[in-house]
Structure formats: structure tokens, C-alpha cells
Amino acid sequence: MNNTHYEKMKTGKGFIAALDQSGGSTPKALAAYGVPEDSYSGEDEMFTLVHQMRTRIITSPAFSSDKILGAILFEQTMDREIEGQYTGDYLASKGVVPFLKVDKGLAEKENGVQMMKPIHDLDETLSRANERNIFGTKMRSVVHDPNEEGIKAVVDQQFDIGKKIIAAGLVPIIEPEVSINSADKEKCEEILKSEIHKHLDELSDDQNVMLKLTIPTKANLYKELVDHPRVVRVVALSGGYSRDEANEKLKENHGVIASFSRALAADLNAKQSDEEFNDKLQAAVDSIYDASVNKK
Incomplete structure (x- = not known):
């Protein structure tokens, strides 16, 4: 583990x-970014376009380690390069801690929750993540209903994989x-x-973990x-939630x-000039940073 990244x-x-x-x-x-589905053909083109979008975000002067501590990447992004470096290495060179999404999506809803699908290649993915300067991982489940059995199963699965x-x-x-x-939601x-x-x-x-949670209905619940x-x-x-609503709720926690x-990316568009793109991203970064560090 990278101790500098840990302290950050x-x-x-x-x-x-x-x-x-x-x-x-x-x-x-991509559609939200102004790139409709009929403008590309197949997964390869789609992933190339989304990498271009992410590259534009990551290389923007607004994407600075002064306000952005880390970035979570999709596996395809980790394996691609930005300015001649693997994405994780490029982020680290900017002082931004790289994370990797490792889950394979959600299973069907059962007992009021959606568990993660099996992650059959986890060991190989983690090995590659270590080669790519990745500090941590992220994996998502979803809770829909206050079903104690379902929620217990979700948390058990998360921590079982987390220990690996x-x-x-x-x-x-x-x-x-x-x-x-x-x-x-509150229950x-x-x-x-x-x-x-x-x-x-x-x-x-x-054994240390991070938690990524929905902003709770009851402030400071967590x-x-x-x-x-x-x-x-x-x-x-x-x-x-919209950015404004999420920011206001976050400030209470x-x-x-x-x-x-x-x-973060709601106001960004492929057709924007670099100046407009950077200004929009800077405004988003500033507001989210403010909500993260300034509490009510």
C-alpha cells in the first residue's frame, strides 16, 4: 500500500x-455529455469516446489535487493511457489517488436488495491494479427496502470481498x-x-476500509x-440528487x-470550447469541494 496515498x-x-x-x-x-448512441458503433468505439471524455476531465486544469483527493476508474480506463502514461500513473503524477471499480454489476433484486454479481477474475484484476499504481477499489450493491436479511447479505458480501x-x-x-x-430510506x-x-x-x-454511502436522511447518522x-x-x-441538492445534504454530515x-460532470458537453469546459468543471469542483470541507 502507498503510505502517501493513505495519508492523503x-x-x-x-x-x-x-x-x-x-x-x-x-x-x-456519453449521451449526457452530448454524444448520442447513434454517433458510434460497437463497444470499442464507445469506450474510446468515453476515454476521450475522461481524459478531457482529468487533464483539465480544473482537475487539481488541491481539491480532488482521488478518482475512481473503470477497468477499461485503468488499462488505457493519458499522455503516454497509464491512467493511474498519470493521476498519481498529478497528486490524485487512483481507485478502480472492480464489481461486475448488479444481480436481480431479491429480498429488497441487489447483490453484486460474482467477480470471477478478482485475483487477476487486483494483480493488474497493483501494477497500474492503483491504491484502492470500489464495488457497489444497492439496498431498496428495509429487509434485514437482504441488507445483512449485502454487507456480508461486501466485507467478504473487501478482505480479499x-x-x-x-x-x-x-x-x-x-x-x-x-x-x-431512513429505516x-x-x-x-x-x-x-x-x-x-x-x-x-x-484491515482498513473506506465506505461510500448514500447521503442519509438523518444528518450525521453515520x-x-x-x-x-x-x-x-x-x-x-x-x-x-442534483448537484445543488447533494451538496446541501452533504454539508449537514x-x-x-x-x-x-x-x-460532477452534469454541465460538461463535448461541443464546449476548452475554456467553457474548464470553467464549467471548475465551478462543479469548487462547489463539491466546498460541500465536502465546509459543514453546517
């Missing part, structure tokens, strides 16, 4: 940029997202917090997780920083 993630001021849209969500990300990631020398971001559309969050806390208490002193000795950082996903995706 533990104590640094700023937020994590989520640039990890995968095969299923990439068409939506720790054993490979990386820091896992545990992400059991609670849907903002849940009919009983889901109470159950989730309890299950996560149980697993944190079972970790040994050399404060005891923020303060847990086994937690490097708690970060929040925007979860479908002390010790929690952003890890936004759509809320």
Missing part, C-alpha cells in the same frame, strides 16, 4: 471524483448504496449502519462510522466528503 485519503481536504461508468452506464454518460482486496494490498471502498427512491439506513458497524468491529488492526478506527474515510455518492459522478 485519511486526512486530506477535498473529494473523490467518480469516473467509473461501466459498460451498462457508459451510453447514458485488503489481502492484495489495496484499500476497498465498501459501497452498499441505499436508493434515494426507497419508500423507507434502510438504520439497518445498514448496524450491519456495517458489526463488520468494522471484527476487522483486525491492519458519524460513528466516520470515527471508527478501521475506517479511512466515509464518502458520499450523489445517488441521483460532518466528516463525510463527496464521491460524485453525474453531479
Whole structure:
């Protein structure tokens, strides 16, 4: 594990940029960026275009380590280059800590949750991640309903895989997202917090994780997780909230920083001039940074 990256993630001021849209969500990300599906043919072209989009974001002067602590990458992005360097190496050269999305998407809803699909090539992916200067990983599940059995299964799966990631020398971001559309979001969050806390208490002193959670309905609900000795950082996903709404909710949660995706890139468009693109990105970065470091 890179100790410089660890200290930056533990104590640094700023937020994590989520640039990890995968095969299923990439068409939506490109469409939001002004690149419709009928403008490319096949996955290769699609991934090339999304890499161009991510490259434009990452190389922008607005994408600075002064306010951005880390960036989460899709596997295809990790294996591609920016200005002659693998993406993780390029980020590290800018002082931004690289993470990798390792999950393979969501299973069908069962017991009110969506577990992760099996990750059959995890060992090989983690080995390659270590070669690519990756510090940590991210994997996402989704909680829809306050089903205790389902939520326990989600958290069990997250931590079981998380321990394998720790054993490979990386820091896992545990992400059991609670849907903002849940009919009983607050109850889901109470159950989730309890299950996560149980697993944190079972970790040994050399096993550390990060948590990526939906901004809770009850402000500071996760404060005891923020303060847990086994937690490097708690970060929040925007979860479908607009940037303004996500920022306002985030400000109410002390010790929690952003890890936004759509809320970061919402105003960016392929047709913008470099000046307009950089200005829009800078405005987004500034507002998300402010919400991450300045609390109500």
C-alpha cells in the first residue's frame, strides 16, 4: 500500500471524483455529455469516446489535487493511457489517488436488495491494479427496502470481498448504496449502519476500509462510522440528487466528503470550447469541494 496515498485519503481536504461508468452506464454518460448512441458503433468505439471524455476531465486544469483527493476508474480506463502514461500513473503524477471499480454489476433484486454479481477474475484484476499504481477499489450493491436479511447479505458480501482486496494490498471502498427512491430510506439506513458497524468491529488492526454511502436522511447518522478506527474515510455518492441538492445534504454530515459522478460532470458537453469546459468543471469542483470541507 502507498503510505502517501493513505495519508492523503485519511486526512486530506477535498473529494473523490467518480469516473467509473461501466459498460451498462457508459451510453447514458456519453449521451449526457452530448454524444448520442447513434454517433458510434460497437463497444470499442464507445469506450474510446468515453476515454476521450475522461481524459478531457482529468487533464483539465480544473482537475487539481488541491481539491480532488482521488478518482475512481473503470477497468477499461485503468488499462488505457493519458499522455503516454497509464491512467493511474498519470493521476498519481498529478497528486490524485487512483481507485478502480472492480464489481461486475448488479444481480436481480431479491429480498429488497441487489447483490453484486460474482467477480470471477478478482485475483487477476487486483494483480493488474497493483501494477497500474492503483491504491484502492470500489464495488457497489444497492439496498431498496428495509429487509434485514437482504441488507445483512449485502454487507456480508461486501466485507467478504473487501478482505480479499485488503489481502492484495489495496484499500476497498465498501459501497452498499441505499436508493434515494426507497419508500423507507431512513429505516434502510438504520439497518445498514448496524450491519456495517458489526463488520468494522471484527476487522483486525491492519484491515482498513473506506465506505461510500448514500447521503442519509438523518444528518450525521453515520458519524460513528466516520470515527471508527478501521475506517479511512466515509464518502458520499450523489445517488441521483442534483448537484445543488447533494451538496446541501452533504454539508449537514460532518466528516463525510463527496464521491460524485453525474453531479460532477452534469454541465460538461463535448461541443464546449476548452475554456467553457474548464470553467464549467471548475465551478462543479469548487462547489463539491466546498460541500465536502465546509459543514453546517
